Amino acid sequence: MITPPKPADIQHLFSQIVQYDESISPMELDLPNETHDTISLAYGDADPALFPVKPLIAAVDSMLTGNLDITLNYAPAYAGLIELVQERMARLHIPLTRSELMLANGSSQILSLLPQILCDPGDVIIVEGPTFLGAVETFFNCGLTIETIPVREDGMDLDLLESTLIRLTAQGIRAKFIYTIPTFQNPTGSTMPLANRHRLVGLAARFGVIIVEDDAYGDLHFDNPIPPKLIALDPTWVLYVGTFSKILAPGVRMAWACGPAEIIKRLNRFKTEGSNGPFMTRLVAQVSADGWLDKHIAVLNAHYNTKCHAMLNTIAETFPSDVRYNRPLGGFFVYVYLPNDLPVSRLLPAAIANGVSFLPGTTCYADGQGTHEIRLAFSFQSLEKVVEGIRRLGATMHQLRIA
Numbered sequence: 371m372i373t374p375p376k377p378a379d380i381q382h383l384f385s386q387i388v389q390y391d392e393s394i395s396p397m398e399l400d401l402p403n404e405t406h407d408t409i410s411l412a413y414g415d416a417d418p419a420l421f422p423v424k425p426l427i428a429a430v431d432s433m434l435t436g437n438l439d440i441t442l443n444y445a446p447a448y449a450g451l452i453e454l455v456q457e458r459m460a461r462l463h464i465p466l467t468r469s470e471l472m473l474a475n476g477s478s479q480i481l482s483l484l485p486q487i488l489c490d491p492g493d494v495i496i497v498e499g500p501t502f503l504g505a506v507e508t509f510f511n512c513g514l515t516i517e518t519i520p521v522r523e524d525g526m527d528l529d530l531l532e533s534t535l536i537r538l539t540a541q542g543i544r545a546k547f548i549y550t551i552p553t554f555q556n557p558t559g560s561t562m563p564l565a566n567r568h569r570l571v572g573l574a575a576r577f578g579v580i581i582v583e584d585d586a587y588g589d590l591h592f593d594n595p596i597p598p599k600l601i602a603l604d605p606t607w608v609l610y611v612g613t614f615s616k617i618l619a620p621g622v623r624m625a626w627a628c629g630p631a632e633i634i635k636r637l638n639r640f641k642t643e644g645s646n647g648p649f650m651t652r653l654v655a656q657v658s659a660d661g662w663l664d665k666h667i668a669v670l671n672a673h674y675n676t677k678c679h680a681m682l683n684t685i686a687e688t689f690p691s692d693v694r695y696n697r698p699l700g701g702f703f704v705y706v707y708l709p710n711d712l713p714v715s716r717l718l719p720a721a722i723a724n725g726v727s728f729l730p731g732t733t734c735y736a737d738g739q740g741t742h743e744i745r746l747a748f749s750f751q752s753l754e755k756v757v758e759g760i761r762r763l764g765a766t767m768h769q770l771r772i773a
């Protein structure tokens with residue numbers, strides 16, 4: 371066995387960015403002892419019951435009986451997948467040339483490349499609060515200064531965004547980008563209406579700031595139509611990030627970025643793992659072809675809609691009446707605002723003792739807010755477990771009130 375060097379002896383090896391002390395990350399997730407009986411409503415994983423196992427097996431089978439050089443050797447990304455993404459985006463009124471589009475291993479890869487090509491340590495970026503912890507943790511770890519703009523039921527508070535941009539400009543600071551999830555936001559489930567979308571892209575153009583539009587849940591809508599994408603409203607100032615994780619399977623690690631060619635060119639330069647692999651690109655394209663993906667998305671939407679409503683109905687039946695919550699129109703999450711006497715610090719240990727867990731709101735902010743907020747995912751657990759989990763959580767809230 372190799373004797374490891376003492377941390378203090380190797381500290382000088384690391385870049386300034388990775389010398390940060392891990393304990394200061396405010397987004398760290400440390401759920402107390404869950405057992406295998408705990409119903410976790412914490413994680414926004416896809417529902418495994420809906421993974422398209424048979425179509426995937428059929429596609430792999432046909433790929434492995436064909437020309438193996440185009441699937442298993444070094445080869446570029448399968449052009450058919452790029453065409454499929456172009457076709458899907460064109461339907462949303464976003465026509466893309468090849469130089470405006472890049473594939474990646476999950477949108478997480480794109481989000482982690484952004485600071486490399488757009489920022490220097492200390493640069494200011496703007497994020498929603500609460501937001502997707504994975505993105506903000508990446509930005510935080512790159513030494514960026516993070517300004518947080520609150521999210522309301524209709525998305526980012528644009529009055530506050532505007533005043534923040536004015537303040538920064540007065541200080542001689544230009545924010546490098548605005549990271550937003552305008553549709554079925556993680557974690558709040560909120561969706562920005564059209565008028566606000568126009569105002570947001572107008573602010574980006576006025577202040578010369580790129581918007582990063584993370585549309586991870588954009589296809590997962592319930593009964594309502596999908597609002598226009600920000601990039602469809604102003605392609606000049608928006609970099610759009612889409613993913614197959616929620617509509618096919620997170621494990622395929624397939625996503626895309628599209629937007630100004632100058633940004634895509636630089637993202638490509640730093641994405642060095644090599645063309646996303648001919649195997650996975652072909653697999654995703656082959657499974658999704660001939661309208662199959664649209665039909666699959668319709669199945670997902672009906673399924674997630676049912677689970678979301680089961681969660682909302684059970685919340686209405688079992689939570690104390692002064693607990694507020696959002697009613698999402700799509701996506702994976704219900705976001706809950708707790709009354710003063712039920713902070714997460716009290717609720718979480720008691721909930722876990724009662725066999726249910728959730729994501730504390732504090733993990734969704736870069737600045738320690740969210741002490742009275744929780745995210746409940748209806749995506750992963752079965753319908754029965756979603757209902758049972760919410761019952762346990764409601765009972766826990768009432769118990770804490772009596773105690």
Ligand SMILES: Cc1ncc(COP(=O)(O)O)c(C=O)c1O
Binds near residue numbers: 584613
């Ligand atoms: C808003 C948002 N963006 C991106 C991701 C990561 O997606 P991917 O699997 O494409 O990396 C997630 C995953 O939960 C997410 O919620």
